[in-house]
Amino acid sequence: xxxxxxxxxxxxxxxxxxxxxxDVTSRRVLVRVDFNIPIKDGRVADDTRIREALxxxxxxxxxxxxxxxVTHLGRPKxxxxxxxxxxxxxxxxxxxxxxxxxxxxxxxxxNATAAxxxxxxxxxxxxxxxxFYPGEEANDPTFAKALAAxxxxxxxxAFGTAHRAHASTAGVAAHLPTVAGFxxxxxxxxxxxxxxxxxxxxxxxTGGAKIDTKIGILRRFVALADKILLGGGxxxxxxxxxGFEIGQSLYQADKLDVAREIxxxxxxxxxxxxxVIAAAADAxxxxxxxxFEATIANVPNDSKIYDIGPATRQTFAATIAMAGTVVWNGPxxxxxxxxxxxxxxxxxxxxxxxxxxxxxxxGGDTIEALTRFQxxxxxxxxxxxxxxxxxxxxxxxxxxxxxxIATK
Ligand code: ADP
Ligand code: MG
Numbered sequence: 217x218x219x220x221x222x223x224x225x226x227x228x229x230x231x232x233x234x235x236x237x238x239d240v241t242s243r244r245v246l247v248r249v250d251f252n253i254p255i256k257d258g259r260v261a262d263d264t265r266i267r268e269a270l271x272x273x274x275x276x277x278x279x280x281x282x283x284x285x286v287t288h289l290g291r292p293k294x295x296x297x298x299x300x301x302x303x304x305x306x307x308x309x310x311x312x313x314x315x316x317x318x319x320x321x322x323x324x325x326x327n328a329t330a331a332x333x334x335x336x337x338x339x340x341x342x343x344x345x346x347x348f349y350p351g352e353e354a355n356d357p358t359f360a361k362a363l364a365a366x367x368x369x370x371x372x373x374a375f376g377t378a379h380r381a382h383a384s385t386a387g388v389a390a391h392l393p394t395v396a397g398f399x400x401x402x403x404x405x406x407x408x409x410x411x412x413x414x415x416x417x418x419x420x421x422t423g424g425a426k427i428d429t430k431i432g433i434l435r436r437f438v439a440l441a442d443k444i445l446l447g448g449g450x451x452x453x454x455x456x457x458x459g460f461e462i463g464q465s466l467y468q469a470d471k472l473d474v475a476r477e478i479x480x481x482x483x484x485x486x487x488x489x490x491x492v493i494a495a496a497a498d499a500x501x502x503x504x505x506x507x508f509e510a511t512i513a514n515v516p517n518d519s520k521i522y523d524i525g526p527a528t529r530q531t532f533a534a535t536i537a538m539a540g541t542v543v544w545n546g547p548x549x550x551x552x553x554x555x556x557x558x559x560x561x562x563x564x565x566x567x568x569x570x571x572x573x574x575x576x577x578x579g580g581d582t583i584e585a586l587t588r589f590q591x592x593x594x595x596x597x598x599x600x601x602x603x604x605x606x607x608x609x610x611x612x613x614x615x616x617x618x619x620x621i622a623t624k
Contacts, residue, residue, distance in 0.1 A: 231623045231624050232395075232396050232400075232401060232404055232618075232621050232622075232623060232624070233394075233395045233396065233621060233622040233623060233624055234395050234396045234397070234398065234401045235272065235275060235276065235371055235395055235396070235397060235398070237395060237624065238369060238393065238395050240276060240279045240281040240369060241279050241280050241281065241337075242280060242281070242282070242337055243281055243282065243367075243368040243369050244281075244282045244284060244332065244335070244366060244367040244368045244369070245276055245281045245282065245283055245284065245367060245368070245369045245370075245371055246284045246286060246363070246364070246366055246367035246369070246370050246371065246388065246392065247269075247272065247273070247276070247283060247284065247285050247286070247371040247373055247397065248286050248287070248370070248371070248372055248373060248374045248377070248384050248385055248388075248617075249265075249269045249285055249286070249287045249373050249374055249397075250265055250269075250287060250288075250373075250374035250375065250376040250377050250601070251265055251266055251269075251285075251287035251289065251302070251305050251309075252265070252287065252288055252289055252290065252376070252377070253265050253266065253289070253305065255289070255299075255304055255305075258303075258304055259304055259308075260304055260305060260307075260308040263308050263312065265376070265601065266305070266308055266309055266312060267312065268399050268601055269373055269397070269399060270312060270313070271398045271399075272371070272373050272397035272398045272399060273285075273309075273313060273340070274313070275398070276371075277313070277315070277338050277340070278338075280337040280338045281337070281338070282335040282336065282337060282338075282339060283335070283339065283340040283341070284332055284335065284341050284343060284366050284367055285309075285317075285340060285341065285342045285343065286323060286342075286343045286346050286363070286384050287302070287305070287342075287345070287346065287374070288345060288346050288347040288352070288377070288384075289302060289305065289345050289347070290345075290347070291347065292345060292347050292348050293347070293353075294347065294348070294349060294350030294352070294353065295348065295350075296348045297345075297348070300345050300347075300348075301321075301344065301345060302319060302342055302344060302345055303319060305342065306318075306319045306342045309340075309342065313340070315338075315339075315340065316339075316340075317340045317341075317342055318331060318334070318335070318339070318340065318341040318342070319341070319342050319344075320341060320342075320343055320344055321344055322343070322344050323343040323344045323345070323346050323348070323349060323363065324349070324359065324362040324363055324366075328343060328344070328366070329365075329366070331343075332366045332367075343366075346363075346382075346383070346384045349383075351383055352382050352383045352384060353380075353382050354383075355381050355382050355383050355386060355387045356383060356387070357387065357390070359383045359387070360383040360384075360387030360388050360390065360391070361390075361391055363383060363384060363387075363388050364387075364388040364390075364391035364392050365391075367392060368392065368393075369392055369393050369394075369395065370388050370389055370392040370393070370394045370395075371394075371395055371396070371397050372385070372389075372394060372395070372396050372397060372400050372617055372618070372620070372621055373396070373397030373398075373399050373400055374400075374617065375399055375400050375403040375404075375600075375601050375602045375605055375617075376601050376602045376603065376604075376605055377605065377617060378400070378602065378605045378609075378615045378616070378617030378618050379602070379604050379605040379608040379609075379613070379615050379616070379617065380616065380617065381616035381617075385616065385617040386616040386617055386619075386620050389620035389621075393622060394620050394621050394622055395621060395622060396618075396621050399601065400618070400621070402598075403598075403600060403601065403602065403606075403609075404609075404618060406576060406597065406598035406600075407576065407598070407600065407606065407609050407610065409574065409576075410440075410541065410543060410576060410610065411440070414540065414541040414574065415540025415541050415573065415574055416442055416540045416541070417442035417443060417535075417538060417539050417540055417541075418437075418440060418441045418442050418443075418539070418540065418541045418543070419441065419442065419443045419444075419445065419535055419536055419538075419539040419541070419542050419543070420433075420437045420441045420443070420444045420445070420542075420543045420544075421445045421447070421532065421536070421542065421543070421544040421545075421546075421548070421563055421567070422434065422444070422445070422446060422447075422448070422450070422544070422545055422546045423446070423447040423448025423449070423450060423451070423546035423547050423548035423549070423560070424448045424449065424450055424545070424546030424547060424579070424581065425448065425449040425450070425466060426449065426450070426468070427450045427453055427468050427471045427474065427475070428468075428471070429604070429607060430450055430545075430546065430607070431471075431474055431478075432607065432608070432611035432612075432613070433545070433607055433610050433611050434478050435478065435481075435611075436610065436611050436612055437543070437610075438478060438481045438482045438485065438486075441485060441543075442485065443485055443487060443535050443539075444482060444485050444486050444487065445487045445531075445532045445535060445536075445548075445563075446486065446487065446488055446489075447489060447523075447524045447528070447532070447546075447547075447548025447549065447559060447560075447563070448546055448547055448548045448549060449465075449466040449467070450546070451488055451489050451524075451548075452465040452466060452467040452521055453467040453468050453471050453472065453475050454475045454478075454479060454486075454488055455488060455489070455512055455521075456469075456472060456475075457472045457475035457476045457479060458479065458488070460512050460513070460515070461515050461517060462515055462521055463494065463497060463515050463516055463517050463518060463519040463520055463521065464497035464517075464518065464519065464520050465494075465515075465519075465520045465521040466520070466521075487531065487532070487535065488512075489512060489524045489525065489528040490511065490512055490525070490527050490528050490531070491509060491510065491511045491512060491524070491525030491526065491527045491528050492509070492510055492511075492512060492515065492521045492522075492523065492524060492525045492528070493507050493508070493509055493521070493522055493523035493524070493525055493549065493555065493556055493558070493559070494507065494508060494509075494510055494515060494516070494519040494520060494521045494522060495507045495508070495519060495520060495522060495555070495556075496518065496519055496520075497518050497519055497520045498518075501522060501550055501553045501555075501556065502553060503553055503554040503555070505553065505555055506555075507522070507523075507555035507556065509525050509526065510525070511525075511527075522549055522550040522553070522555070522556035523548065523549030523550065523551075523555075523556040523557070523558060523559040523560075524548050524549060524559035524562075525559075528559070529558070529559055529562040529563075532548075532562065532563055532566065533562055533563075533565075533566035536563070536566040536567055536570055536573075537566060537569070537570060539570055539573045540572075540573055540574070541573060541574045541575075541576070542567050542570055542573050542574070542575045542576070542577075543576050543577070543610070544563065544567055544575070544576070544577040544582065545577060545578055545579040545582055545606070545607065545610075546579055546581070546582060547560040547581055547582060547585050548560050548563055551581075551585050551588065552584075552588075557585075557588070557589075560585050560589075561585075561589050564585060564586060564589050564591055565589070565591070567596065568591050568595040568596065573597075574597045575596040575597045575598075576596070576597055576598045576600070577596055577598075577599055577600070578599060578600030578601070578602060578603065578606040578607075579600075579603050579606070579607075580603045583599065586599075605617075
């Protein structure tokens with residue numbers, strides 16, 4: 217399979233073919249969705265990801281396509297795990313669409329083939345959890361071919377899984393004309409804007425626990441961004457690289473060199489915390505844990521840094537307020553605990569208040585933080601549904617699940 221970088225970053229994004237650009241009427245359409253959602257006590261606990269695919273599904277129903285849905289749920293690792301069957305997902309989807317959703321206990325095989333044959337115009341079948349099959353994550357060509365045999369057209373609608381080269385996200389495309397669903401179209405269009413004359417200054421805010429997942433985006437934005445505001449656990453490694461005492465804080469000793477390299481390359485663009493919220497190193501962080509402020513020159517050796525301090529919040533907020541474009545991924549503190557949520561809340565409110573700016577954010581925990589602070593997603597220009605996929609897209613990685621989509 218050829219991954220075409222130019223296709224992703226140099227062509228205008230409306231060049232991706234979508235379900236609008238292909239005749240789907242009466243055709244068997246295999247739609248890869250990302251319905252990897254939390255299930256509690258046999259019921260769907262959060263249906264956001266199902267709702268996000270509704271425009272595409274409603275369009276296909278209105279065009280009288282025969283819809284065959286495929287998704288993964290959880291990590292069954294190639295074997296059947298009864299609790300990870302899609303029965304409750306199908307039930308919720310049927311409620312939201314107000315039409316029946318047929319299910320099948322297979323994704324390929326005689327039962328699946330028979331179930332597919334029964335799908336009439338405007339009807340929907342949800343195949344069984346695709347990760348019950350080892351061929352899925354292995355992107356086994358025979359498995360991909362068997363899956364593709366169900367359909368005439370492949371629709372990529374699983375942005376959250378598009379960074380994986382699996383059978384149902386990439387492999388099937390070798391056998392079927394492939395177009396984007398509306399969600400994938402929107403993700404690619406909105407995220408691509410960052411690379412096509414973004415309104416300046418372009419400000420990137422990043423945090424989170426581990427540097428590994430953010431190195432790529434940091435490296436890329438050192439060149440592209442005007443400011444990089446760094447908080448969270450990853451900032452600790454940068455502070456340590458600069459020779460500051462960070463006590464017993466979470467940091468990555470093996471990433472000090474990378475941090476130094478980014479510090480040198482970024483120069484004035486990189487903004488690190490000047491003060492922090494910390495707690496005693498032996499205290500388990502809880503909602504009642506006593507916390508204290510410290511400047512970064514005065515972090516006690518027996519403490520841990522859990523958030524950015526008030527002066528840093530002000531600096532970050534002022535920089536965000538001046539931005540033409542803001543890209544935010546990663547909480548700047550241990551926001552799950554009340555004493556350390558203030559920094560992330562300040563960032564979230566500053567990005568939400570940047571009304572004239574294009575604001576783009578994503579990441580599982582970043583979105584969790586919005587929920588915690590009760591900030592509506594529509595306050596922002598674009599909230600990406602992809603965590604890892606968004607990061608890889610922003611890094612400039614050609615995503616296997618996007619590179620297979622036909623262009624106009
Ligand atoms: P996202 O899912 O949005 O990409 P990450 O997964 O990278 O975000 O990071 C989120 C996690 O980082 C959160 O669970 C948060 O508690 C943690 N975190 C942020 N700052 C710190 C810190 N200073 N110490 C410990 N954990 C932190
Ligand atoms: Mg996360």
